[in-house]
Amino acid sequence: MSTPLIERWRAHLAQGRRRSIHTVRAYVATAERLLAWMEEMDGRAPDAAAIMKLATSDLRAYLASRRVEGIGNSSASRELSALRGFLRFVGGEGSTIPVMRGPRVKPGVPRPISPDEAVALAQDIAETARESWIGARDWAVLLLLYGAGLRISEALGLTGEVLPLGETIRVLGKRGKTRLVPLLPQVREAIDAYLAECPYPPLRDAPLFRGARGGDLSPAIIRRAVQGARGRLGLHERTTPHALRHSFATHLLGRGADLRSLQELLGHASLSSTQIYTKVDAAHLLDIYRNAHPRAEG
Structure with a gap:
């Protein structure tokens, strides 16, 4: 779902925040999935105003749909982080976004070789x-x-x-x-x-x-x-x-x-x-x- 908002988000990540191409790809994909989910729920393409009306319960429902697709705690945590960034971007500086605690992720220990x-x-x-x-x-x-x-x-x-x-x-x-x-x-x-x-x-x-x-x-x-x-x-x-x-x-x-x-x-x-x-x-x-x-x- 490539929209002007998505393209501005992509440019913000790549040029404004200087994120890696992998991070840009992942964060943009998360935003696209959210907009597609919102359109499926409401029957119409969401605009910035609709996005900023999202509540904590909406984010929980979205992540629940992703859980059904098989993502684990680590992926859900990364997805939530990307969503927070996207909502801050849409709302602008000083905007209020829904508060939601991410799933607990047990930190993995890298496995070195000799x-x-x-x-x-x-x-x-x-x-x-x-x-x-x-x-x-x-x-x-x-x-x-x-x-x-x-x-x-x-x-x-x-x-x-x-x-x-x-x-x-x-x-x-x-x-x-x-x-x-x-x-x-x-x-x-x-x-x-x-x-x-x-x-x-x-x-x-x-x-x-x-x-x-x-x-x-x-x-x-x-x-x-x-x-x-x-x-x-x-x-x-x-x-x-x-x-x-x-x-x-x-x-x-x-x-x-x-x-x-x-x-x-x-x-x-x-x-x-x-x-x-x-x-x-x-x-x-x-x-x-x-x-x-x-x-x-x-």
């Missing part, structure tokens, strides 16, 4: 690539995720502007924020090796990592490669590109990194986002204890 598993994963993907330069490319990308803690979107968003590589790299993160991230020698060497083999010359305003035909490298390509490798290596199904970033954070914390430094490295806006790794580290130590301590079963 350093050996991270290296084995990257090696498997590099060795099974159909061309040598593609293998070098995938190896470099995965080392950026594990060795520098980048999100996959951040790694694939790098351009030739970062060259020549130094001891740090400037990364464009969420909401357009930039940060400096240290580059380990092994990561620099992997990127240099990829550039030496890549058939497409690096250009200042072009993606650093190219697809097979020279265009942008899709994150889906890397995700599929990781999925294939984890099957061949017998790794957990939650071993994803993002798990490498989790592993970077967990292993640094285990080596004594403080939370504030880790927050800067990861590009988290809030320290609370980083604190989840304290739980990961504790869980990791408990696993080691259970597996290695002679009295762990007692």
Whole structure:
């Protein structure tokens, strides 16, 4: 349901709030579902005035309809957050929106993989690539995720502007924020090796990592490669590109990194986002204890 209001909402998210393309897509889809639900209930397309007349009971009824479609607590919570943002946008600054408490969501703990598993994963993907330069490319990308803690979107968003590589790299993160991230020698060497083999010359305003035909490298390509490798290596199904970033954070914390430094490295806006790794580290130590301590079963 594309309407002028929806398009203004899309522009507000993308340009005004500088949200990621994934967030924009999800929030716009939520607004479209709400308007479609309202039209089904009232028999006419809703305008801004009708939207602002929504009460808490209406939002509960809408979310109940989504529950029937099978969404869980986490999805319902995200949907409610998107609805709140949309209603504030429609009503304007200072507007009053219905108050509704979202479902309780038990925070998930990221599942890191061991350093050996991270290296084995990257090696498997590099060795099974159909061309040598593609293998070098995938190896470099995965080392950026594990060795520098980048999100996959951040790694694939790098351009030739970062060259020549130094001891740090400037990364464009969420909401357009930039940060400096240290580059380990092994990561620099992997990127240099990829550039030496890549058939497409690096250009200042072009993606650093190219697809097979020279265009942008899709994150889906890397995700599929990781999925294939984890099957061949017998790794957990939650071993994803993002798990490498989790592993970077967990292993640094285990080596004594403080939370504030880790927050800067990861590009988290809030320290609370980083604190989840304290739980990961504790869980990791408990696993080691259970597996290695002679009295762990007692």
